[in-house]
Amino acid sequence: MRVLVALGGNAMTAADGSASPQAQIEAVREAMEPVADLVASGHEVVLTHGNGPQVGNLLVKNELAAAVVPPVPLDWCGAQTQATIGFVVLNALEVALRRRGLRRPAAALVTRTRVDGADPGFTTPTKPIGRYLTVDEAQVLVGHGQTWQDRGERGWRRVVASPEPLEILDAEPARALVDSGYVVVAGGGGGIPCIVEPDGSIRGVEAVIDKDLSAALLGRALQVDVLVIATDVEAVATGFGSPNQRSLGAVDVAELRALAEAGEFASGSMGPKVEAVCRFVESGGSRAAICNLHQIAAAAAGEAGTVVQPTAATSEE
């Protein structure tokens, strides 16, 4: 079975959201244990990952250093996060595989994702990145022209443009690597947002793509059977945060869509994950799951987390 695992922020940073190099190395080391189990079970594994904390931090560094060295645009920051996170993931994966007596070739691919320059996401920023600040700290930066949003208990967070991913431009090399036995890290941070000009040339644009939505596209482009979105909750819930909260187990895509339309899933967190698993299954994927890090292998087998299947009949398999 070919499985795409999408790793969320909790798999890449410390529990308090800290994105220091050491915190990232430790978090990724833990995340690669269940991924190595998946490889050990004989599956072909593709990895993708978020970059919200990292790309936000890089942007701040650029802005602070602008008087000293030339700042780079947000798409460059995204490309840089693919490299550093890919580097950390490959190192950790090798160790986890070696501990199981396994060796597999692995590669992290700089991946571009096509977006539409006229996407409304460019005029209404929605993607939270970087660190959390208090309302007072955030208001100072709003005064400097940045967009910040109240993200609840943890505070305020900067939001940037997040256009819809339309196509994984580097799907072909990613697929060639998977076909030849590599564990591939691709589409990190949703892919570097790019516009394809009428003459075929490609240029980056300043935005951060939602990695779950791009994972749905990457999964289909690589003919993945199962998409697993790993986050910090065991399952998708209805009535989330209320006394009536209930975890969803096996669910068919129509049922999940109806719950999404009823407003059960928060935008900017569970909303895009639910949309991504629906899109993946609706476009031909056999199964998709949302689970926590430790359930990756069981969720890939349809035995843990919220498991989404094309029809109610197949959900009883």
Ligand SMILES: Nc1ncnc2c1ncn2[C@@H]1O[C@H](COP(=O)(O)OP(=O)(O)O)[C@@H](O)[C@H]1O
């Ligand atoms: N209906 C829901 N069911 C489960 N979790 C939800 C729901 N709505 C919002 N959430 C929140 O979504 C979070 C996961 O989204 P997010 O923090 O964006 O994940 P990641 O960084 O792993 O991609 C959970 O920690 C949970 O607090």
Ligand SMILES: NC(=O)OP(=O)(O)O
């Ligand atoms: N690009 C992206 O979706 O990153 P996070 O998952 O870290 O928010």
